[in-house]
Amino acid sequence: VSLLTLTRDLRRRKAREKHTRCVVEGVRAVEELLAAPVRVVGALVGPELLTTARGVALFDELTRRGVTVESVDDREFASAADTDAPQGVLVVVETPQPVLSALPEVGTLVVLDGLQDPGNVGTILRTAAAFGAAGVVALPGTVDLWNAKVIRSAVGAHFRHPALHATWDELAAYLASQSLPLWAATMDGAAVSSVARSGRVAIAIGNEGAGVSPGTLAAASQRVTIPIGDGAESLNAAVAAGILLYLLRS
Amino acid sequence: VSLLTLTRDLRRRKAREKHTRCVVEGVRAVEELLAAPVRVVGALVGPELLTTARGVALFDELTRRGVTVESVDDREFASAADTDAPQGVLVVVETPQPVLSALPEVGTLVVLDGLQDPGNVGTILRTAAAFGAAGVVALPGTVDLWNAKVIRSAVGAHFRHPALHATWDELAAYLASQSLPLWAATMDGAAVSSVARSGRVAIAIGNEGAGVSPGTLAAASQRVTIPIGDGAESLNAAVAAGILLYLLRS
Numbered sequence: 001v002s003l004l005t006l007t008r009d010l011r012r013r014k015a016r017e018k019h020t021r022c023v024v025e026g027v028r029a030v031e032e033l034l035a036a037p038v039r040v041v042g043a044l045v046g047p048e049l050l051t052t053a054r055g056v057a058l059f060d061e062l063t064r065r066g067v068t069v070e071s072v073d074d075r076e077f078a079s080a081a082d083t084d085a086p087q088g089v090l091v092v093v094e095t096p097q098p099v100l101s102a103l104p105e106v107g108t109l110v111v112l113d114g115l116q117d118p119g120n121v122g123t124i125l126r127t128a129a130a131f132g133a134a135g136v137v138a139l140p141g142t143v144d145l146w147n148a149k150v151i152r153s154a155v156g157a158h159f160r161h162p163a164l165h166a167t168w169d170e171l172a173a174y175l176a177s178q179s180l181p182l183w184a185a186t187m188d189g190a191a192v193s194s195v196a197r198s199g200r201v202a203i204a205i206g207n208e209g210a211g212v213s214p215g216t217l218a219a220a221s222q223r224v225t226i227p228i229g230d231g232a233e234s235l236n237a238a239v240a241a242g243i244l245l246y247l248l249r250s
Numbered sequence: 251v252s253l254l255t256l257t258r259d260l261r262r263r264k265a266r267e268k269h270t271r272c273v274v275e276g277v278r279a280v281e282e283l284l285a286a287p288v289r290v291v292g293a294l295v296g297p298e299l300l301t302t303a304r305g306v307a308l309f310d311e312l313t314r315r316g317v318t319v320e321s322v323d324d325r326e327f328a329s330a331a332d333t334d335a336p337q338g339v340l341v342v343v344e345t346p347q348p349v350l351s352a353l354p355e356v357g358t359l360v361v362l363d364g365l366q367d368p369g370n371v372g373t374i375l376r377t378a379a380a381f382g383a384a385g386v387v388a389l390p391g392t393v394d395l396w397n398a399k400v401i402r403s404a405v406g407a408h409f410r411h412p413a414l415h416a417t418w419d420e421l422a423a424y425l426a427s428q429s430l431p432l433w434a435a436t437m438d439g440a441a442v443s444s445v446a447r448s449g450r451v452a453i454a455i456g457n458e459g460a461g462v463s464p465g466t467l468a469a470a471s472q473r474v475t476i477p478i479g480d481g482a483e484s485l486n487a488a489v490a491a492g493i494l495l496y497l498l499r500s
Contacts, residue, residue, distance in 0.1 A: 032483065126486055127485060129479075130483060131478060131482075132482075153486075155483055160483075228380040228381060229379075229380060229382040232379055232380040232381075232382075233282065233405055233406060233410075235376070235377060235380055236373045239373060239489060239492035240492075242490075242492050242493055243492055243496045
């Protein structure tokens with residue numbers, strides 16, 4: 001099967017799961033990828049990549065590493081790309097498969113509870129990696145972590161930092177095994193700076209509109225809030241997560 | 251001139267400046283807008299708006315307020331919209347025109363120094379409003395604050411909180427008149443939590459790739475950094491701004 005056919009197929013979550021492959025798009029994201037320990041399956045290149053010096057350097061680097069490069073025309077490239085302005089380069093890689101039981105036992109655990117915006121989820125992964133979080137666990141109802149838009153927004157964090165999907169039962173068993181308290185980010189909790197903690201915590205970030213789900217809220221031992229001005233709109237979910245991860249950094 | 255023609259024209263920055271009009275797109279952003287003190291010129295509505303109960307309620311609210319509503323077909327609506335998934339509703343409003351000399355003399359002043367991503371800039375406006383910043387000033391080289399994508403990401407903050415473009419000379423004169431120290435967010439500054447301040451500051455956030463410009467750096471009295479892990483990628487610009495605005499809130 002050609003790389004063009006494969007990448008078109010990998011736009012669907014089911015195909016990504018079946019093949020355990022995902023797609024990294026855009027010059028910067030692919031550059032970051034090549035610095036990470038990941039197996040590259042192949043690269044699909046459109047004419048646009050070779051219109052910039054940086055793109056030519058990336059093409060040369062892919063070739064130098066022995067990556068299989070398939071060149072296609074603009075229309076074919078567009079039919080395979082899943083992000084805005086993919087800049088003529090897509091790389092197919094083996095999807096990392098971290099497991100809960102092997103997560104590092106240091107740093108905050110980030111729980112994504114129904115987030116839908118790929119940019120928000122990617123940005124949270126990037127922030128979690130920057131602040132040395134233990135990992136990012138996505139509960140059912142969250143956008144696929146291996147969606148090309150999520151991967152692009154995370155600028156390589158998927159391949160340097162553990163990120164995985166889990167069911168609520170799997171997460172609950174892990175939290176119990178680690179004696180990790182679960183906190184929920186809400187609009188009506190205690191000011192996060194006023195809450196004492198004796199060690200690591202897991203922090204749940206909820207859906208952009210609906211917030212943390214009722215089940216997660218019921219299981220949380222603490223609700224925490226970032227105080228904002230009277231009458232102010234809420235914070236963007238990725239900004240709120242960023243402030244919490246800064247405050248909860250080890 | 252029909253609203254359809256006007257909104258198509260308002261996709262260009264020059265047209266927005268000439269008409270002092272801008273466009274708010276999407277159900278939630280328009281809902282937020284209607285809660286703010288802004289003069290609505292008219293609304294362009296596509297068939298998609300009336301496919302949800304929330305959209306119908308918004309249509310009714312626009313009509314109840316006496317807003318001129320122009321209905322168009324899907325193709326015409328798409329030709330006027332400038333954001334992803336505008337959900338069948340665009341509203342044209344008078345662009346607010348706050349001036350530096352009338353900014354509130356309380357809270358942090360946010361300086362955008364060459365940011366290019368509309369989503370980042372809109373998210374920073376939203377965060378600045380949430381934390382009671384004095385205002386947001388965009389220096390030359392920054393994306394137009396009145397771009398529909400920026401407005402959408404800010405979810406109404408443009409109409410509740412001062413945001414304006416200014417030249418470097420205008421900003422420098424204002425900072426001097428207020429005795430406001432200028433800080434720059436960089437990768438090599440002092441840890442922001444370690445820097446003492448005796449009052450309000452202005453904080454410059456730089457371009458997503460290149461950071462704060464040399465001229466702004468030269469004028470800054472303090473470089474501040476959000477410490478991240480060794481070997482970690484940088485933070486997203488809107489997340490970094492969010493953490494700084496949280497720490498510098500009044």
